[in-house]
Amino acid sequence: MQVKLMKGETVGTAIAIADVVSFWCAMAIVALMLTGAFRDEQRYSYSLSTTAPVNMLNRRPCDEIYVVGEGETLHTISDKCGDPFIVEKNPHIHDPDDVFPGLVIKITPSSSD
Incomplete structure (x- = not known):
């Protein structure tokens, strides 16, 4: 059973659009994480070492x-x-x-x- 929304859209269509948008947002976040993890120049040190670079x-x-x-x-x-x-x-x-x-x-x- 499909429930009608405004202008003839169905709930199924809205869920499908939301799934596509959330997929591409997740892909963008993964791409940003990988870009940050594999960059060559690291300006900040996150270790507890007492010696500086x-x-x-x-x-x-x-x-x-x-x-x-x-x-x-x-x-x-x-x-x-x-x-x-x-x-x-x-x-x-x-x-x-x-x-x-x-x-x-x-x-x-x-x-x-």
């Missing part, structure tokens, strides 16, 4: 909030970022020799780039 280090080596990487010391960070007062500006660092990867510190460079 090399191109990020060349562009801006020291942000105001700095995460200590593997093998870094306060001396090397101070030289790299131009901040000789790291210990004074970070009261949570009780021992300057006890620096570990993942430690978050505040950097205030003395000379701006």
